[in-house]
Amino acid sequence: MVTQLASYNDLLTHLSLIEAEYDAAHQALTASEAKNKVLATQITSLMAHTPSPNHPETLSTSPQPELTYASQVAKPAPLTGPPGPRHTTINTCNPPTNGHLVTATHAFQLPTGPQGYEYIIIPQGHKMSCTEACHSLHVLGIDTAHILDIIFPAHNHTALLVYQQYSPTLCATLKSAKVTPIEDFEFWDPKHLADPKFDNESDATKYAITMEIHHDHCIYLLIFLSANHPHIATAIGYFFAEQGWISTSDIPPSCTNPSKCSHLTNGDSDQDSMDNHMQE
Template sequence: TNPVGSMASSWANTVQKPRPINTVTNPRRQAANARNFQPVLGPQGFEYLYLTRARRMDRPEIRRSLRRLGLDSARILDVSFPARAVVGLLMHVQYIPVAKEILAKHKVVPIASFDPQDPAHLGDPKYADLSDTEKVALITNLHRTHCERTLRFLRPTVALPLTRAFFEAGWISEQ
């Protein structure tokens, strides 16, 4: 046999073969690739869509349930739990009407006006003795920390515009 690593070995010949280019992709990936070459139309930015939840669920379970309802879970950038019995879904503003329409078919009604920085959402009893200003500072800090953590786990192409959206909303500082 030929020594491993020499040009005559079967391993070296296999590595040298060109890999076929996968031109067949699923429709969702084709639509995402096409958006790269289309002009930017409509509103830009990101928002959270808040839903009530009847029980404790983790992020994969929420994504799985939403996928079964017909939502494209790849369009949901973040799943957060800003308060007890509330789940926040971070999406592009152009996908929110589509998501609301899909959810309405299944009688899921989003929470109309939810403020994640409302001190009333502090559920831990150890914060009950804090003053109102301390509670506001604490919940603001918790929300800012969550936003910063979200930005760390996203692709840079998404994280940069999302950073701008969080900054404009006043959720993160310029630093």
């Protein structure tokens, strides 16, 4: 009997310990639930004030205007440069070169110094295209924006058409590169005609042929300039006439109406054929 009572006492003690542990666990669970409710409330409040990137409509609670074609057309275009009657986009990726700045500055200054044009003749080591010649000149430090024309009027000769104001700078740059310009060059000299098919012709005939070739080149250049640089085409045409290479009546009417020769802006075959007669 005594043994049974002792066992009951042990069981009661053990149950009391279990009950105490249960009460402690229940209190901890209740506290955790209360804390979770507070956190859930805070999260809900935070999400209500944060726009969702996947739901653009949450960016603003104000009513949005109806999206129509008229409303989109009425929107002003964003400005990328100074306003004006002929607004253009400012190119910040390719800033203007010094040559472009000088040209733009001269456009708003009164003319000073010598006016007009001239051909500078330089030696040529081997046959080349205009593109190759232009690249080589650029490597020598010459601003090719000032070169208006490149032709090959004779074997081992290159002619550069430039403004007279740029001529001293060009000659100085050439001499610093040990390239000596050729003086007293005559475009119409029959000895420049190197095409073998003219070998049996008389000097008078060769002279007439060289005159015709140079005349045709002048006309071709004027047509090309009329389509690409009409502001100088007429002036160069009168320069050619003053040299006796063409007459004023030969100046193409397209010099005053560039749209008439827009189809010639990419043609180099005619020029190549004329140069080939002189560079064979």
